Amino acid sequence: MAPGATAAAVEVDHLRVVRGGRVVLPDLSVTVPAGQVVGLLGPSGGGKTTLMRAVVGVQVVESGTVTVLGEPAGSPGLRSRVGYVTQAPSIYDDLTVRENVRFFARMVGADTASAEEAIAAVDLESHAGVLAGRLSGGQRSRVSLASALVNHPELLVLDEPTVGLDPVLRRDLWRLFHQLAAAGTSMLVSSHVMDEAARCERLLLLREGRLLADEPLPALLERTGAVDAETAFLSLIDAAEKEAAS
Numbered sequence: 001m002a003p004g005a006t007a008a009a010v011e012v013d014h015l016r017v018v019r020g021g022r023v024v025l026p027d028l029s030v031t032v033p034a035g036q037v038v039g040l041l042g043p044s045g046g047g048k049t050t051l052m053r054a055v056v057g058v059q060v061v062e063s064g065t066v067t068v069l070g071e072p073a074g075s076p077g078l079r080s081r082v083g084y085v086t087q088a089p090s091i092y093d094d095l096t097v098r099e100n101v102r103f104f105a106r107m108v109g110a111d112t113a114s115a116e117e118a119i120a121a122v123d124l125e126s127h128a129g130v131l132a133g134r135l136s137g138g139q140r141s142r143v144s145l146a147s148a149l150v151n152h153p154e155l156l157v158l159d160e161p162t163v164g165l166d167p168v169l170r171r172d173l174w175r176l177f178h179q180l181a182a183a184g185t186s187m188l189v190s191s192h193v194m195d196e197a198a199r200c201e202r203l204l205l206l207r208e209g210r211l212l213a214d215e216p217l218p219a220l221l222e223r224t225g226a227v228d229a230e231t232a233f234l235s236l237i238d239a240a241e242k243e244a245a246s
C-alpha cells in the first residue's frame with residue numbers, strides 16, 4: 001500500500017449535496033474499500049455523478065466529509081493520486097491520440113513510455129496517430145481513460161466508462177479494471193448497465209441520493225432472493241418506491 005493510503009480508499013460521512021436548489025444527496029455515508037472494483041449503479045439522476053464529483057473534490061458540498069486516501073477530497077496532495085474520467089471525454093480534437101495522452105502525461109510529470117503504455121492498455125495503439133476529432137465516441141472515451149492512467153493513480157473514478165462500447169471492448173475494459181485493482185488501484189466505476197454489476201467486487205446502488213445496497217453481488221442476491229443483479233436492484237427500487245409512497 002502506498003504511503004498515506006488507508007484500508008479505505010474513500011470514506012463518505014453524512015454527505016449532503018444540494019444542486020440547483022434540489023437536495024441530490026441528503027445524508028450519504030459509505031466506504032469504498034481499497035484495491036477493489038466497486039460498482040456505482042442506479043437509476044438516472046440518482047446521484048452517481050454527484051457522488052463521484054464529491055470524491056474527486058469538484059463538487060460543492062453543504063455538509064459532511066469525504067476522505068480520499070486518508071486526505072480530505074480535493075486536497076492538492078491528491079491531484080496526482082486520483083484519476084477521474086467524466087462522461088464527456090476531455091480530449092483535444094485537433095491533437096492525435098498519442099499527442100493527447102502525452103500532453104496529459106506531461107501535465108502530471110509522467111514520461112512518454114507511460115503514455116504509450118496507457119494507449120496500449122486501452123487498446124488504441126492502432127489509432128495512436130489518428131486525430132481525436134476523427135474517433136468514435138467509444139474511442140474518445142478510451143483516450144480520456146488512457147490520459148487518466150498515465151501516472152498510475154491510486155484511485156480511479158470512472159463515470160460510465162463503457163457507454164457506447166461494443167461487448168468485446170466492454171469485456172476488455174473490465175479486464176483492465178480488474179488488472180488495475182489487482183495491482184493495487186482502487187476503482188470506483190459507475191454504470192447504467194446492470195449486467196456490469198456482476199463484474200464488480202462490491203456494489204453500491206444509489207437511488208434518489210440514498211444507498212439501497214452496499215455489498216458484494218452474492219450477498220445482494222442472497223438478501224433479495226433474486227437471480228441476478230438487475231432483478232435484485234429492481235426489487236430494492238420497487239420496495240423503496242412503495243415505502244416512499246406509504
Ligand SMILES: Nc1ncnc2c1ncn2[C@@H]1O[C@H](COP(=O)(O)OP(=O)(O)OP(=O)(O)O)[C@@H](O)[C@H]1O
Pocket residue numbers: 019020021022024042043044045046047048049050051192
Ligand atoms: N449542474 C447541475 N445543476 C443542478 N442540478 C444538477 C446538475 N447536475 C445534475 N443535477 C441534478 O442532480 C441530480 C443527480 O444528478 P447526477 O448527475 O448526480 O445523477 P446520475 O445518477 O449520475 O445520473 P445519470 O446516470 O443520468 O448520469 C439530478 O436530479 C440532476 O438533475
